[in-house]
Amino acid sequence: MNEITPLERRADGGPGPIRRTALHDTLVSHLRDMIIEGDLSPGTRLHEGQLGEQLGVSRTPLREAIKYLASEGLVELVPSRGAVVKRFSAKDVHDMLTVLQTLEELAGKLACEAASDAAIAEVRALHDEMVRRYKAGDRLQYYKLNQQIHSAIVQLAENAALADMHAVLQTRLKRIRFIGHEGPEKWAAAVAEHDEMIVALEARDKVKLSEVLGRHLMNAWERVRASV
Amino acid sequence: MNEITPLERRADGGPGPIRRTALHDTLVSHLRDMIIEGDLSPGTRLHEGQLGEQLGVSRTPLREAIKYLASEGLVELVPSRGAVVKRFSAKDVHDMLTVLQTLEELAGKLACEAASDAAIAEVRALHDEMVRRYKAGDRLQYYKLNQQIHSAIVQLAENAALADMHAVLQTRLKRIRFIGHEGPEKWAAAVAEHDEMIVALEARDKVKLSEVLGRHLMNAWERVRASV
DNA sequence: CTTTTGTATTCTGTATGCAGCATTTTCTGT
DNA sequence: ACAGAAAATGCTGCATACAGAATACAAAAG
Numbered sequence A, B: 001m002n003e004i005t006p007l008e009r010r011a012d013g014g015p016g017p018i019r020r021t022a023l024h025d026t027l028v029s030h031l032r033d034m035i036i037e038g039d040l041s042p043g044t045r046l047h048e049g050q051l052g053e054q055l056g057v058s059r060t061p062l063r064e065a066i067k068y069l070a071s072e073g074l075v076e077l078v079p080s081r082g083a084v085v086k087r088f089s090a091k092d093v094h095d096m097l098t099v100l101q102t103l104e105e106l107a108g109k110l111a112c113e114a115a116s117d118a119a120i121a122e123v124r125a126l127h128d129e130m131v132r133r134y135k136a137g138d139r140l141q142y143y144k145l146n147q148q149i150h151s152a153i154v155q156l157a158e159n160a161a162l163a164d165m166h167a168v169l170q171t172r173l174k175r176i177r178f179i180g181h182e183g184p185e186k187w188a189a190a191v192a193e194h195d196e197m198i199v200a201l202e203a204r205d206k207v208k209l210s211e212v213l214g215r216h217l218m219n220a221w222e223r224v225r226a227s228v
Numbered sequence C: 001c002t003t004t005t006g007t008a009t010t011c012t013g014t015a016t017g018c019a020g021c022a023t024t025t026t027c028t029g030t
Numbered sequence D: 001a002c003a004g005a006a007a008a009t010g011c012t013g014c015a016t017a018c019a020g021a022a023t024a025c026a027a028a029a030g
Helices: A023-036 A049-053 A059-072 A091-114 A117-136 A140-155 A160-179 A182-201 A204-225 B023-036 B046-055 B059-073 B090-114 B119-137 B139-156 B159-179 B184-203 B204-227
Strands: A075-078 A082-085 B077-078 B080-085
Touching: A023 A059, A023 A160, A023 B119, A049 B046, A059 A075, A059 A160, A059 B059, A075 A204, A075 B080, A082 B184, A091 A140, A091 A160, A091 A182, A091 A204, A091 B090, A091 B159, A117 A182, A140 A160, A140 B139, A160 B090, A160 B159, A182 A204, A204 B204, B023 B159, B046 B059, B059 B090, B059 B159, B077 B090, B090 B119, B090 B159, B090 B184, B090 B204, B119 B139, B119 B184, B139 B159, B139 B184
Parallel strands: none
Antiparallel strands: A075 A082, B077 B080
């Protein structure tokens, strides 16, 4: 839970190409993070005047960003009453995981067919780094690398639509997974599954990879169901 | 290709509860339709001043609607140069159909488990009506009922996330499918597949239903690939 | 004391205005 | 006549201003 701070407007001046900071994108990312990290908890009204002042932006671009997030499914638009952070029920989460599972199974199949050896090696590097973080007990970095690996496998599939849908669901779920802190034994199980994954990927065994990815997400549900 | 007309602002006055027509939603739907039906073809710039004047709306709500559609993937935001209608390559379409196929296979499985008999009967009604339209050679109504049936089956699955993802992809593809006018023999094949579908659904044969749905979309690709 | 109604305030929804960037047109030099 | 530069135009991006709806509060009636 961070404190709400004004957006950096990149007064820049530093070397390198002048970053054309499209305010819209910055705002969207910032708000998205605020929702994911719980600065804006479910049910909270997005107060345009107040929020805009805190972020140092006028209401116009803020409203545009909110509309964007509404389409992404993170906030809900209530006519004449603005926007509220969407609240997900346990069933919602389960439903999302079900779809995510199907998508990752597909990604696994496609990845085994489409990925280059070099690309697979990069995922392996991420995996090894994640295992190191696990052994070091660094939960946050582990978590981030975990997400990166799943995204990376989806990228390997080289299917833009798949990547889109996956990203949307992953974003919606981030808020939940962020909370779901599993115990040591479940954590170990998750790492073991990841090990199976990377081995299957390197062997380009699409049946196996698909199966492990599916199982992994089923177990993810078991891990978080209590906390939802 | 319709002519661009001002939005109806619902001056209402009629009986019944006064419909609170949220302008945002109206605008989004209207623009979406304009893109799907080809009034705004791929690559076209969405000129805020001009478009706003044609629709009888100021730039502010128009810009908000555009941001919403951008998140939906129908338009692309180019910094400092506004928004253009997104253009899809043949690979893009194929990728979308691949994902849609996977989603519908899942929907088929879930639908067989979750749907009530009454709900299935409603889909059957849509199907019969569609067959009637087919026999009458009414392409437009056939097409619309076809889409409705696919959406209806997804609804039967009672999985909001699945329905969301399906709707997004279906919308993106509408523009394409609208163009893809298959010949008589392919049309007949599509109807035959639909027949298999409804039979499998009524039998709650999830393996069969899933298989037919998948096959149907594979064939859909064959039907449209030439025109993309 | 509870309930209801009228009023005031606050917030959303929409329009307008201004500044900066991109593009196009025009002018100048070779 | 052609190439390059400079000015001009048009559009986007952001901020501000105004109107209408919703809510909260207070006062009065039951």
